[in-house]
Amino acid sequence: MSAAPLRVAITGASGRMGRMLIEAVLAAPDCVLSAALDRPGSPALGQDVGLLLGQQTGVHISDDVRAGLSRSDVLIDFTRPEGTLQHLALCAELGVKAVVGTTGFTPEEKSEITRLAQRTAIVMAPNMSVGVNVVLKLLETAARALNEGYDIEVIEAHHRHKVDAPSGTALQMGEVVAQALGRDLKQCGVFAREGVTGERDPSSIGFATIRGGSIIGDHTVMFASMEERIEITHKSSSRATYAQGSLRAARFLASQSSGLFDMSDVLGTR
Structure with missing residues (x-):
């Protein structure tokens, strides 16, 4: 039966x-x-x-x-x-x-x-996409390997109607990276930059938020050193x-x- x-x-x-x-x-x-x-x-x-x-x-x-x-x-x-x-x-x-x-x-x-x-x-979960959750595992691996000499930035974009920022997915990505590095996102997360901010704290994890049009959901985590840049990106088309x-x-x-x-x-x- x-x-x-x-x-x-x-x-x-x-x-x-x-x-x-x-x-x-x-x-x-x-x-x-x-x-x-x-x-x-x-x-x-x-x-x-x-x-x-x-x-x-x-x-x-x-x-x-x-x-x-x-x-x-x-x-x-x-x-x-x-x-x-x-x-x-x-x-x-x-x-x-x-x-x-x-x-x-x-x-x-x-x-x-x-x-x-x-x-x-x-x-x-802030994102039910199977692909996003695979990306989270990739980010954990990347963060452990790129644990020195890389600045980490999270960039996300969503449609004009989204009411919270950064997105829950962006925050989860930041949490995964911070945990892999032994950091506390509440202490190292930077969610706004304006004016004379001084040099970037190398232990920080930055966030940038974009809102516009009908963007369903784009997320990129950038690991940037003086010699190279690695970007792990997920874009939703539906x-x-x-x-x-x-x-x-x-x-x-x-x-x-x-x-x-x-x-x-x-x-x-x-």
Whole structure:
């Protein structure tokens, strides 16, 4: 007997990422779309979610999160920190697992997610792309090899609508590099430069943020010495990569009862 399909709920159903996630779930033979959720007052409420994709699904967009989660195995959430925290509290209460791609959490909010993960299983990563997570492993190797004589800069670019900076992915890249070098990113990270800044501190990790147009997500980590420059870059051409990575995370959670995981756990690259 084949296993029952994974019942997946999606938040932010009418947004760009929400539509991509819904399309991926509808196309996955081992998943079923159990709920399409959106914010109260959204003009999409009540619509068949398939209208966004040119098809009929029988699943209507709703703002009743509790009802949607009650018929779901896992929630995929790429919304805003305040909304995600409310959703995760309900997940913990109802025994629903969660994949979180939301970024911009404060340290206190991250601590709350860790507490909620004691009651349900959560995969949280600032970037669900399989390619980005492979790049993180490459950065770890590069940082250990290029540990002397190289200045390190992280450059990221996103669309005009992104509300947090630097991106969660850029920060994670910085964290990976800092950890490989035995540094604390909170102490060595430089997030703004203006005016007469003096010479660059060789132990620092710099960040540059670009916002404009419809850029989905570009990230580059530069290791620059006096003789050479090594750049490790990832560029997203479609949000589909985030959706497919999210489904891999959802499938991973099927065998987990509780705990906080990231994409290294999902991909087995830890």
